[in-house]
Amino acid sequence: SVCVRASHGKGDPGHSGGCSGQRECLRGMARSRSPRSSQGCPGRRSADPSTLSEPLGPGRARVVHHDLDLTVDFVGRRLLGHVDYTCICNSTAPPTGESWELVLDASADLLVTEVRVDGVALDRSKWSRDEARRHGVLGLAVRAELPGGAPGKRVVARVVYETAAPGDNGEGGCSALQWLTPAQTAGKKFPYVFSQCQAIHARAMLPCQDTCECKATYSATVRCPAELTPLMSAVKTAGPDPCEQPDWETPEGCGKDWTQHRFEQKVPIPAYLIAVVCGALESRRVGPRSQVWSEKEMVEECAWEFADTEKFVAAGEALCGPYRWGVYDLLVLPPSFPYGGMENPCLTFVTPTLLAKDRSQVHVVAHEVAHSWSGNLVTNETWEHFWLNEGLTVFTELKIIRDVYGAEESALQLSNRLKSLAESINHFGKDHNFTRLIPDLSGGGDPDDAFSTVPYIKGMSLFCLLESLVGGDEKFQPFLRAYFEHFGGKTVTSEGMRDFFFDYFNKKAESDAEVAKAMKGPVAALDWERLFQAPGMPDFVPTCDAAPLEEARLLAQRWSKAGGDAAALGGFGPKDVEGWST
Numbered sequence: 001s002v003c004v005r006a007s008h009g010k011g012d013p014g015h016s017g018g019c020s021g022q023r024e025c026l027r028g029m030a031r032s033r034s035p036r037s038s039q040g041c042p043g044r045r046s047a048d049p050s051t052l053s054e055p056l057g058p059g060r061a062r063v064v065h066h067d068l069d070l071t072v073d074f075v076g077r078r079l080l081g082h083v084d085y086t087c088i089c090n091s092t093a094p095p096t097g098e099s100w101e102l103v104l105d106a107s108a109d110l111l112v113t114e115v116r117v118d119g120v121a122l123d124r125s126k127w128s129r130d131e132a133r134r135h136g137v138l139g140l141a142v143r144a145e146l147p148g149g150a151p152g153k154r155v156v157a158r159v160v161y162e163t164a165a166p167g168d169n170g171e172g173g174c175s176a177l178q179w180l181t182p183a184q185t186a187g188k189k190f191p192y193v194f195s196q197c198q199a200i201h202a203r204a205m206l207p208c209q210d211t212c213e214c215k216a217t218y219s220a221t222v223r224c225p226a227e228l229t230p231l232m233s234a235v236k237t238a239g240p241d242p243c244e245q246p247d248w249e250t251p252e253g254c255g256k257d258w259t260q261h262r263f264e265q266k267v268p269i270p271a272y273l274i275a276v277v278c279g280a281l282e283s284r285r286v287g288p289r290s291q292v293w294s295e296k297e298m299v300e301e302c303a304w305e306f307a308d309t310e311k312f313v314a315a316g317e318a319l320c321g322p323y324r325w326g327v328y329d330l331l332v333l334p335p336s337f338p339y340g341g342m343e344n345p346c347l348t349f350v351t352p353t354l355l356a357k358d359r360s361q362v363h364v365v366a367h368e369v370a371h372s373w374s375g376n377l378v379t380n381e382t383w384e385h386f387w388l389n390e391g392l393t394v395f396t397e398l399k400i401i402r403d404v405y406g407a408e409e410s411a412l413q414l415s416n417r418l419k420s421l422a423e424s425i426n427h428f429g430k431d432h433n434f435t436r437l438i439p440d441l442s443g444g445g446d447p448d449d450a451f452s453t454v455p456y457i458k459g460m461s462l463f464c465l466l467e468s469l470v471g472g473d474e475k476f477q478p479f480l481r482a483y484f485e486h487f488g489g490k491t492v493t494s495e496g497m498r499d500f501f502f503d504y505f506n507k508k509a510e511s512d513a514e515v516a517k518a519m520k521g522p523v524a525a526l527d528w529e530r531l532f533q534a535p536g537m538p539d540f541v542p543t544c545d546a547a548p549l550e551e552a553r554l555l556a557q558r559w560s561k562a563g564g565d566a567a568a569l570g571g572f573g574p575k576d577v578e579g580w581s582t
Contacts, residue, residue: 233265
C-alpha cells in the first residue's frame with residue numbers, strides 16, 4: 001500500500017502454542033536478534049509474532065484454498081455466510097494422544113456458529129475459541145479437531161460465521177470493513193461497503209490463517225441487492241445471476257431482487273490481500289486488461305485520470321517479468337478510504353484524492369502496479385520483513401515512472417521520498433525500534449503501529465546500494481526477474497533475499513569479471529547485520545538529479561522576491577512551468 005499516514009499526512013509475546021522446546025527456540029532467536037524464519041526451528045507452529053494461527057509444525061493443517069460464500073447485509077452492516085477451507089495436514093503427526101487440528105485467526109468479535117469437517121458437523125466439544133490465548137490485538141483463535149488426519153492428507157473444513165456490526169454511532173464492529181450510508185456516497189442513493197485487511201484485519205472479515213506464511217488461492221460467491229455490484233481481489237467468472245432474496249429487510253434505495261456473483265483468484269495470496277467492495281459501481285475500459293471502477297458520478301473523470309494505466313503495467317512487465325494476475329483494474333473509493341492506494345490483486349483500491357485533473361498524482365498507480373511482483377507475487381514471510389514488500393516496490397515504482405514519464409520525474413519523486421524518510425525517522429527518534437529495516441514485533445503489538453515510510457524508503461535505499469555495487473541496472477534487473485521467478489507464489493525473509501542475491505551473483509561472477517570484482521570487494525565487505533538491524537537513517541541513500549529541484553527553487557525565489565509588485569508578478573507565465581508535471 002501507499003502509506004498516507006506518514007508520506008501524506010499509512011499481551012503474549014511471539015506465542016503460537018506448542019511445546020517447551022518451541023519456547024526455548026523463541027528465546028534463543030530473541031537473544032540473537034536474527035530475523036525469525038519458519039525454517040529455523042522445525043517444531044514451530046508459526047514464525048509470525050502477529051498470528052495466533054498455527055499453519056506449521058506437527059499435527060497442524062495448512063490452508064491452501066478458501067471458498068467463500070457471503071451475503072452482504074447492509075441493514076445489519078455485516079457479512080455472513082461460510083468459508084470452505086481446503087487444508088493439507090503437515091508432514092509430521094501430532095504427539096501421541098493429541099489430535100490433528102486446524103487453527104485459524106479470528107477477531108474476538110467475529111461470531112462463529114458452526115464448524116464442519118469433510119461435510120460432517122463437529123460436536124461443540126471438537127471445536128472451540130481459544131480463550132487461553134485471547135489477545136487484545138491478535139484476537140481469539142478458532143481451533144477445530146480434524147478426525148482422521150494424517151500427514152499429507154487433504155481435508156475440507158467449513159466455518160459458518162458472521163462479521164461484527166458497528167454500533168448505532170458507527171463505532172466498533174468489523175475492523176476490516178467500512179460501511180457507508182447513502183449520504184456518504186457520491187450518488188447519495190445507495191449504501192456502500194469496502195474492506196481493508198492489511199495488515200492483520202482479514203481475521204475480522206473471515207476466520208483464516210492471517211499470516212503471510214500461509215498463501216492460498218480463493219474463490220467466492222457474493223450475494224447482494226440487484227442494484228449493486230460487488231467486486232473482489234480476483235477475476236470475476238460469473239454474474240450477475242438472480243438468486244433467492246434473504247429473510248431480512250433490503251437496504252434503503254434497493255428493491256426486492258437479489259443477484260449473486262462468482263470470483264476466482266488462481267494465484268496464491270496471503271489473507272491480507274482478500275478484498276471485497278459492494279456499491280453502485282460502474283466501469284470504463286482504459287486498457288486491454290484494465291477497467292476503472294467507481295460510482296457513476298465520477299467514472300468518466302476517473303477514466304481520464306488513469307488513462308496511462310496500461311503504460312505502467314507494460315513497464316512493470318519489462319522490468320520484472322510476466323504479469324500473472326490476468327486483469328489489472330482500479331477502484332476509486334469514497335474519500336474515507338484511509339490509504340493512497342492498496343494493491344489488492346486484480347483490483348487496486350485508490351483514493352479519490354488522486355483525481356487532480358492533471359494526472360500529477362497517478363504515480364501512486366505505478367507503486368501499486370509494482371506490487372504485482374513485490375508483495376503480491378513474492379511476499380514478506382512476516383511483517384517484520386515488510387521492507388521486502390515496500391522497499392522493492394518503491395525501487396521498481398521509480399523505474400516505472402522513469403520509463404513512462406522520464407528521468408526528471410523519477411528524480412523528483414525520489415527527492416520527495418528521501419525527505420519523507422528523514423521526517424519519519426525524526427518522528428520516531430533515530431534509535432527507535434521502528435526505524436530498523438527489520439523491527440522487532442515480537443511483543444504481540446499491531447504491525448500497523450510500525451508502519452511508516454521507513455520500510456518503503458530505507459528498503460528502497462538498500463536495493464539501490466546493491467544495484468550500485470554489482471554494476472548498475474543492466475546487471476541488477478535480471479537478478480530481480482530471477483528473484484520474482486524463484487520466489488513467485490511464495491514468501492521470503494530478509495535472509496532469504498540476501499542468500500539468493502549471493503547465489504545469483506556468485507554464479508554470474510564465474511563469467512563476468514566486473515561482478516567477480518564486486519563480489520570479492522564491496523559486496524563482501526557489507527555488514528548485513530548493520531544493514532538489517534541498525535536504527536536511524538541508512539548509511540547509503542541514493543543520489544538524485546538536483547537540476548529539476550534547483551529549477552523549482554529558483555522560481556520560488558523569483559516569486560518571493562516579486563512580493564506584491566504587480567509589474568514583477570506580470571513577468572510570470574505558463575512558460576515558467578512548461579513541462580512540469582505538478
